[in-house]
Amino acid sequence: MSKNITPSQLLGEIGEAAVRLRFLTMGFQFDGRSRLEAGVDGIAEVMDRGRPLARMIAVQVKATDSGRYTSETDAGFSYLMRPEDLDYWRGSNLPIIIVLYRKSDDTFFWKEVGNQIKDEERRLQFDKAQDVLDVNAVERLAALTVPKAGFGYYVPPIGGGEEALVNILPVTLPSEVFVSSTPHTPKKAAAILLDGDAPRFDWAIKGGTFWSFSDPRETVCRDIVDLDQVEAIDTSSLAFHEDQDEQNNFAFLLRKTLDHQVRNELRWNKERKLFYVRALAENTTRTFAYEASKKRTSTDVVNAVMNKTDKTKVDFVRHHAFVPRFELLYDQWYLVINPTYFFTTNGFIPHSYPAALLAGKKRMDNSASLRGQVVMWHRFLSQADRDESNLFGQASTEPRLRFGEPPVVALATRVPEDVWGSQKKAASEPDDGQERMFA
Template sequence: MKKIGRSDIIGQRGMSLIEGVVLSMGFMFYPTGGVEAGIDGFIELRDTDTGEVGNLLLQVQGKATERERLQGDTGDTFEFPCSDADIAYWTQGTAPVLLIVASLNEGKAYWKSIKEWFADPERMKSRKVVFDKAKDEFTRASKAALVSVAAAVRPGASGPSVRKSEQLLSNLLGVNFASKLYWAPTPQSNDKTFGTALRELEKNAGSEWIVRSKSVLSFHPLDEWPWNKLCEWEAMEEFDVEEWSNSDDEDRQRDFVALLNRAIGEFVRPQLYHDRDSGVFYFRKPRERDNLNFAYRSLQNTTTRRVVGRYGKKKIDPTRAAYWRHSGFMHRFVKMAGKWLVEITPTYHFTHNGEDADAFAGERLKKIKEIENNAAVMGQFVMWRDFLLTHRTEDLLTQRYPFLSFSATDLLELDIGVPDELWKSQESDPSSPLFEYALSGETVEDVS
């Protein structure tokens, strides 16, 4: 008599599990049936709102098992070995291939995009696919990632929309400045000589001024001390700031930006230092502590971030400092649609003793930027936004800084958005936005 073997039942149960997940996404699943060389079915993407299909297909190689323990199971990951023939067949085709392993005892399935996985020569050499049980589980939530795989097949390909609208947070802040500027002739020929003479008169005098063609332009009234000792204050002229901020003259706009750069340097003191070589403003190390935490208002609640951290030499002596990492930002003043804005770019500054620049700063920064993801950069920007919006505002202990302040910009509204899963699927470690872990064998020593 003809028989249907146990392996056939197991295989069909696995395909049914896979098909159920696909249908829950609103996509279609077509079993291959009959003779096939390594493809068990096709997933066709479908717009769940309109029902439209665009001939975007994913091939599926399904594997089902009733084993209680998957091969190479560590609790968090497991392995699936592949033959050279299978790898060649899957990777040389025109359509993306998904390897989906159905664990029938768990009632779960796990997936990988084969072409993406074996694009790494080391993985190709091992002939193994390693599944992360948390990240690679095949569920309805995998929908956006499947769209990403299918849409990347050819230029111009587009998948069905997963989200109709989205709000974007830009790295721009509004800029507000004093309403008046003051001009006067000066015998000093440039910023350096003027600054030297000024510091001799008043060590803590502000820097909100520039010298051009033996004249000084300043946010400070130049008929007051100590400015009146360095310029012909009797010839001082007072101007509305709009004569520079709204001017079409390129020289005036450059001078105004130079004044804003001077003002922001004064504004961030004393909490931040300025590295002249890189242009980075960064948190300084506390005198009596090796680490510094900064509390701020994030997108949802109040949180704390380590903004100065001491890193030890783990392989040699963890108690010896290798370097300090300081949270910092670079800035650029820009004018858009008649409004002045400042662009904030989060970054890091490195010192070898908490004060002086580290000789390996470039390598350390490059290492972080290679793994830093969208969530990490956004988190840092939100911190700097809170710092700039609240710093030197008037309270019981401090007076408001009179020459410069910042304001939040509105969220940008888009009719069509990109699902977060599509960003995360391209990032090396979406789960670690703060990077408070050791890099390349080094460890952070918290001795605060």
């Protein structure tokens, strides 16, 4: 009996050949697997103007002759993945995509298969406008090869270069820090000050020792220290201690000092550990004007969002916010700015369900908006320094932290926008914003 090649086998070969040709015309390399493949038909390699970059994507090709896809409309369709394929792909150390090829209309659609997909979530949704495999998908595909953990990763050259703004602000410290013994624990000391008229908390207590950049003898903190033991020492003796615990203690003092310094403009949310711009009045937008990189601009740092149906009703109030972290890098302290948003019902009462609002706003952020937020926060935190240089400014009598310009790094390539998107998270996990080191 003679051997036969089935139509299904022929269609599979035609599909793989068509997909290989499509990748080659897009500027990628594509190498097919052997006949022993178990769920990956080929490996696509990202190239920059003919230069291979060793950035690989595993490709599974699914070919059909002329049938319609499941639930297909003019806008899109769905595709159900096989459980055995999912089991195989979960062990992959490469990003995996499915490419669907239809011979009758010569169409190519692609979708990433994330390693977080569960057996009960096997259905992929394709968008006919967004998920076409053509030259417009090059940067999205290249972005799949970028590590999603760590700081400062970027895809090798896909376009022209650009300057990246690092989201860290150099901190200039006061020259002196005051230390003293105290008989109180931090909790007891806070309770004593709260009983007074004007409590302040720009201090730290650790092991019976009080630290502050302000002289406690001249503030309400006189009530919580041993006045005869107060001593001013050089800040560098504490700021650059080699012991990690001591560095953590100093970072805590910096955060408390910043909290006191911005108390009239920002609010601290203990639950999410972030600063957000305070509202000046209920359900009222607040605008901050500042000098950006090249021109003067302004932004709504508090935005009262109106109901789309009832224009007289406020749905929620969105506040610009950031998660602060002080880090010692070599011999310089920095404030790491991680921009995010905080939501209230009227400017003062925290919103009960902010996760969906935050996720929706984050999806609209791109590298330009993140860069703008970092610049805005620098101008916001350093406005007192600029006021002092103005003849009409009001000079501050208290020692405070001063913040320098965020560093600029010249990159050899433009970063694809998809890299700046938030990582996918479980539905039960709130999206507080991905921490980034570049904006």
